[in-house]
Amino acid sequence: MRKQLKKFAQFTALSSLLVLSACGGDQAAGDKEEQSGGGTVKADIGVISYISGPGAAYGEAITNGLKLAQEEINSKGEVEINLVIEDSAGKQDQALTAAQKLMNSENVTGIIGPTLSTEMNVVGPEADLNGVPIMGTSTTAEGIPQIGDYVFRNSLPEALAIPAAIDKAIEKYDAKKVAILYGNDDVFTKSGFDTMKKAAEEKGLEILTIETFQKGQSDYNAQLTKIKGLNPDLILASALYNEGAVIMDQARKMGIDVPFVGGNGFNSPEVINIAGDAANGLIVATPWYGEKEDEKVQDFVSKYEEEYSKKPDQFAAQAYDALYIMAEALKNAGEADRDALRDALAEVQGFNGILGEFSFDKEGDVVMDPTVLVIEDGAFKVFE
Amino acid sequence: MLAELINPYHLQVASFILINIILGVSIYITLSTGQLSLANAGFMGIGAYTSALLTLNFDLPIIVGILAGTLMAGLFGIIIGIPTLRLQGVYLAIVTLGFGEVIRVIFVNWESLTKGAVGLSGIPHMGREILKTLKGFGFDPKVFGLQNNQFVFLTIFLLLLVITISIIMFFRRQNRSRVGRAFAAIKLDEKAAESMGINITYYKVLAFAQGALVAGFAGTLFAHVLAYISPADFAYHRAVEILIFAVFGGSEVIWGPVFGALFLTVMPEVLRFISEYRYMIYGLIIIIMMAVRPQGLIDVNILNWIKLKTSKRRQKHGTSSQKSM
Structure with missing residues (x-):
């Protein structure tokens, strides 16, 4: 009998803890009122971002870009956006609970994020099922928008970026033989490799060898020695910048001086910081080029530098544009309604x-x- | 009325808590024979992948996938358990940690089957499948005034709650049976236990296989609740996370890891309002805990104290024979 009582007490404690944890977010839910009469559309937009953990730099850039855009949009007065930012810590289950919170407790009209494609694979179907439009700003893997009608992205997918970079490189260097090097234990680099291989095959390049490495590896001499012996015209490397920069450094030291073509994850100014001169000859395709002679771009760069005292990267730029796209869609929809927002987004x-x-x-x-860029003399330049 | 109280967000968190509790129980079982095994993340992965692949490729019902995944993990538990249990203490921890990594590397490299690091998506979702089946019988959640997604998460939560309670009840009973006494004897002193006629190899492998079985079971549930798995989910971090449930909550009694899993899963959610600082607080709490209570939060003394408090009214006090372990 006492046992039963104790068990009962245990689970009462459990459930009351749950209820307690629930209390935090509920107040905010009430004040989302649409006010289409006065001309301004007020909407809550949820953001799921990777702001704690090893990839926090991505989340920081994204939220910075979003906040900058939010300020500008709200000051224009046509649309008033309230950002509700939640952390996913780069984990699928955290991303999913964050999304549930945004959709059910905060009643957001739309969601921007999550940061990683793996997280989107979990969050996307749930948002789609609930009829909440969701837009990834950094999810480049294949098959993301195909999850459902409510799932969008404004990040340039690898399937567009890599072939563009390879094309330009073939044109310039008359390349025929390539070696591929990729990290096989990361979703991002693995999916980038799949695209690279497909693109190389389509363009009739001869693939001499396919070499793999693992995240955090520090010695690539075995793979590079083999590649050097085969004498390729180009090296296609699907790597994140931390490993990629080290690979380039070791390759140059070994005397491999052919150009590298990288994916989206390789595209970071950090490559130059880590590898120095060895980074010269890296070709990447990117949606974002901060030196572009464009008023809007320069405006954004200077504002961003002023606010956060560093140069914006592609993640910040993509997030910035994403919120503008959301605002545009909200304006066209005329009200903060999930279905109306989805339809308006699809028409952008x-x-x-x-x-x-x-x-x-x-x-x-x-x-x-x-835009296809190349590193020359320690800086990214447009690749002609 | 009911519909307003049910928020899928809270149910989602609760579901993860319950899965983590099951994982906490799985490490408790092996710890209760004094063996520190870090292979639970690997077993979880085996369960998750087996079930996901069966349901994806052969259209089997989820329940068959769950059973197959659980049994597969248990089988691996026996196979791995027999040779490795000759090792003790830190050596066993190293070998089992290695095993977990081997499993992960296999998932990464067996691309034709597991799709490598990209992971498996579109795994049948437990709640949605139940809803679909019920709808086939002409049932509509609107009868209760619930929306579809509320109903989906409510069923998952209730199902997991029943499963978790059953698992905890089972192992509490086992602890007071011959098997449990043997486990406790082995934990205290292996040599003495052997000289008393306890078949050490049998009981150690049994505990190891039970741990694997339960971890695999949690893995299958994880796969069908999240509907997406990738090898990174079952990496070294997961093994450590499971271990922390036991370290934090205490591994002397089953309520230790249960409480650890509950607290450590709720914490990041409760702390959401401080956004990027929440994992710092989380880390801080764990450090303070370890400094203040290295044996874990919940141990026999605490349980007795709670029992004393609750039974004072009846003028009784908990004797050691009624210790609920």
């Missing part, structure tokens, strides 16, 4: 942001022309 065509001209295709994927 020829949007002119800091990344260039942008449209969604039928599935909610990106239509735009990437």
Whole structure:
């Protein structure tokens, strides 16, 4: 009998703890009122971002970009956006609970994020099922917008970026033989590799060898020695910048001086900081080029530098544009309604942001022309 | 009325708590024979992948996948358990940690089957499948005034609650049976236990296999609640996380890891309002805990104290034979 009582007490304690934890977020839910009469559309937009943990730099750039855009949009007065930012810590289950909180407790109209494609794989279907439009700003893996009608992205997918970079490199260096090097234990680099291999095969390049490495590896001499012996015209490397920079450094020391073509994760000024001169000859395709002679771009760069005292990267730029796209859609929808927002998002065509001209295709994927960059003399330049 | 009280967010958190509690129980079982095994994340992965692949590729019902995944993990538990249990203490921890990594590397490299690091998506979702089946019988959650997604998460939560309670009850009973006494004897002194006629190898492998079985079971539930798994979910971090449940809550009594899992899963959610600082607080709490109570928060003394408090009214006091372990 006493046992039973104790068990009962245990679970009462459990459930009351749950209820306690619930109390935190509930107040905010009430004040989302749409006010379409006065001309301004007020909306809560949820943000799921990777702001604690090893990848926190991505989340920081994204939230900075969003906040900057929010300020500008709200000051214009047509749309008033309230950002509700939640942390996912880069974990799928955390991202999912954050999304549930935004959708059910905060009653947001739309969601921006999450940061990683793995998180989107979990959050996307749930948002789609609940009918909440969700837009990834950094999810580049294949198959993300295909999750459902409510899932969008404005980040340039690898499937557009990598072929563009390879094309330009072939043209310039008349490349015929390539070696591929990729990290096989990371979703990002693995998916980048799949795209690279497909692109190389389509363009009729001869793939001499496919070498793999693991996250955090520090010695790439075995793979590079093999690649050197095969004498490729180009090296396609699907790596994140931390490993990628080390690879380039070791390759140059070994006397491999052919150009590298990298994916989106390789595209970071950090490569130059880590590898120095060895980084010269890295070709990447990117939606974002901060030196572009464009008023909007320069405006954004100077504002961002003023606010956060560092240069914006592509994640900040993509997030900035994403909120503008959301605002545009909200304005067209005329009210803070989830379904109306989805329909308006799907109709966004020829949007002119800091990344260039942008449209969604039928599935909610990106239509735009990437810029191909190359590192020369320690700086990113447009690759001609 | 009911509909307003049910928030899928809270139910989602509760579901993860329950899965983590099951994982906490799985490490408690092996710890209760004094063996420190860090292979639980690997077993969880085996369970999750087995069930996900079966339901994805052969359209089997989820329940079959869950059973198969659980049994597969248990089988691996026996296979791994027999040779490795000759090792003790830190050596066993190293070997089992290695095993977990091997499993992860296999998931990463067996691309034709597991899709490598990209992971498996579109795994049948437990709650949604139940809803679909019920709808087939003409049932509509609107009868209770619930929306579809509220109903989905409510069923998952209730199902997991029942499962978790059953698992805890089972192991509490086992602890007071011959098996449990043997486990406790082995934990205290292996040589003495052997000289008393306890078959050490049998009981150690049994505990190890039970731990694997339960971890695999939690893995299958994880796969069907999240609907997406990737090898990174079952890496070294997960093994440590599971261990922390036991370290934090205490591993002497089953309520220790249960409480550890509950507290450590709720914490990051409660602390959401401080956003990027929450994991610092979380870390701080764990450090303070370890400094102040290295044996874990819940141990026999605490339980007795709670019992004393609750039974004072009846003028009784807990004797050692009624110790609920």
